[in-house]
Amino acid sequence: MAHLGHLQLAAFNRRLDLGAVTQDVQEAQVNTAGVFWALGTPLAKASGCPRNRVNPSVYADVLPADVFGAGARERFVLPPSNVAEPLMAVFQSSHPTPKNRLLAALPAEDLARIWLRLEAVEFGLREIIQVPDKPITAVYFPESGWISMMALMADGSAAEVGLVGFDGMLGLPLLLGSDRASTEALVQAPGTFLRLGATAFEEEQDRSPAFRKLLLRYVLAFQAQVAQTAACNGRHTLDQRLARWLLTAHDRARGDEFPMTQEFLSIMLCVHRSGVTVAARLFQQAGLIRYTNGQITITDRAGLEAAACECHGVVVQEFQRLLGDAWSSRATNMKAS
Numbered sequence: 001m002a003h004l005g006h007l008q009l010a011a012f013n014r015r016l017d018l019g020a021v022t023q024d025v026q027e028a029q030v031n032t033a034g035v036f037w038a039l040g041t042p043l044a045k046a047s048g049c050p051r052n053r054v055n056p057s058v059y060a061d062v063l064p065a066d067v068f069g070a071g072a073r074e075r076f077v078l079p080p081s082n083v084a085e086p087l088m089a090v091f092q093s094s095h096p097t098p099k100n101r102l103l104a105a106l107p108a109e110d111l112a113r114i115w116l117r118l119e120a121v122e123f124g125l126r127e128i129i130q131v132p133d134k135p136i137t138a139v140y141f142p143e144s145g146w147i148s149m150m151a152l153m154a155d156g157s158a159a160e161v162g163l164v165g166f167d168g169m170l171g172l173p174l175l176l177g178s179d180r181a182s183t184e185a186l187v188q189a190p191g192t193f194l195r196l197g198a199t200a201f202e203e204e205q206d207r208s209p210a211f212r213k214l215l216l217r218y219v220l221a222f223q224a225q226v227a228q229t230a231a232c233n234g235r236h237t238l239d240q241r242l243a244r245w246l247l248t249a250h251d252r253a254r255g256d257e258f259p260m261t262q263e264f265l266s267i268m269l270c271v272h273r274s275g276v277t278v279a280a281r282l283f284q285q286a287g288l289i290r291y292t293n294g295q296i297t298i299t300d301r302a303g304l305e306a307a308a309c310e311c312h313g314v315v316v317q318e319f320q321r322l323l324g325d326a327w328s329s330r331a332t333n334m335k336a337s
Contacts, residue, residue, distance in 0.1 A: 012318040049221025089308055100141040100194060101167045101327055102214060110208045117204070118194040123187045125259060130170060130185030138195045139171030145191020146252045148268070149226075157234075158184070160268040162226045167319065167327045168218055173203065175215050189249075189258050217322045224318040232268050232311040241269050242279045243308035246289065248315070250298050257297040283307070 001163050010209065098104045103111060123129060130136065130150060140147075146165035150158045163182065166336075173181045179198070196204070205212040225248075232241055245268055249258060264279060266273040283289045288304050290297040298304065305312070319327045 025199075030115065055246050058102070064224075074105075074122060079223040098141075098194075099143040099166055100169075101323070102169055103141055105323070106208075107210050107320075110204075110211050114211070115203050117200045118196055121195045122190070122195050123193055124190045125187060127187040128184060129187065129193075130181055132182055132184055133180050135179050136171050136174055136181065136198060138197050139169055139174055139201050140197070141169050141194040142166045142252075143194060144254055145193070147188040148188040150186050152167070152184055158267055159270045161229055162222060163188075163248055163252060164222070167252060167323075168222060171198075171201070172215075172219055172222065174201055174218065175212075178269055180266070188260075188264070189253065202239070214323075221315075221319045221322045221327070225315045228311045228315050231281060232309060234310045236254045236311065237270065238271055238275050239279050239282065239307060241310040242276070242283065243288075243304045244312045245269060246283075246296070246298065246306055247312045250301065250304075251316075256299070257295055259294055260296045262291075313334060 023137065033157065060088070098111070103114070106114070117143070119145075123138070129140065129147070142165050144166065146163055147170055148160045149162040149164065151161050152158050157265045170185055173179065205215065208243075214331065231243055236244075242265070245265070249260070250256070263273055265280070267274045280289070280291055283304075284291055286300075288298075288300045290299050
């Protein structure tokens with residue numbers, strides 16, 4: 001795991017002993033641009049500065065080596081108000097726009113603050129990162145790859161009920177007042193996920209109305225995806241369902257190729273593997289996909305849209321209506337409602 005903060009903020013609510021003077025930092029006071037000043041031993045000469053204020057003239061003297069040098073402990077405090085804007089400019093120049101669409105849609109001040117609390121985590125294929133009825137310790141914002149939300153049956157079988165990619169977030173129960181989920185979260189495409197601890201997440205949603213409102217709208221969009229998936233699996237033909245699933249996965253892939261086996265597709269679509277084998281072969285013969293060695297390549301997106309039922313389009317329109325610029329689809333024939 002690696003922190004994403006500009007100065008590798010490993011312990012911003014610790015204490016730093018400045019000679020005989022010890023100052024506390026109160027995390028609850030972090031409410032500006034979110035770019036923290038690092039206080040190392042050179043700042044001992046900044047004596048006389050008010051609590052949680054720093055003389056801007058000494059900032060240039062503070063280097064990462066001073067902050068993390070032997071014998072020094074880290075401390076991060078709010079910048080003075082007259083330098084908050086320049087620090088924000090430094091943050092924006094130092095960090096690219098997040099690849100996760102929800103994070104990218106946040107106001108700059110909220111993003112700057114939250115970004116410093118995120119950890120980048122790599123998850124591999126088929127890793128389980130959420131277990132039913134177990135405490136949720138963190139939320140995850142996918143940057144690449146995606147997660148299948150799986151409903152587990154008593155007989156050991158399972159069915160996919162939703163997909164979470166770079167358009168969303170894993171850990172919605174924490175947003176809604178619970179610390180557990182009834183579904184399993186299984187990594188279906190490996191990638192990078194940004195982790196935010198449960199406590200930090202609760203603090204940030206309380207601190208930022210914009211953050212909470214955006215996530216609540218995502219809840220509605222994801223609920224639409226789950227409902228439409230259930231309706232589609234119960235009412236539409238296998239080839240329509242396969243086309244819908246491939247489009248949904250393609251929306252969340254970073255390219256036209258992604259890992260997928262026919263065995264796993266059969267689980268996703270709640271059918272026997274033999275049925276998926278026949279449908280996938282027909283799609284390949286029609287030039288819609290190419291399937292080799294556990295990899296699917298989308299070769300004709302428009303053809304898949306023509307083969308699919310209305311369910312993919314319904315979900316696309318709902319995501320666009322609720323999230324607007326925070327979500328986009330590769331769909332060639334869909335328009336926001």
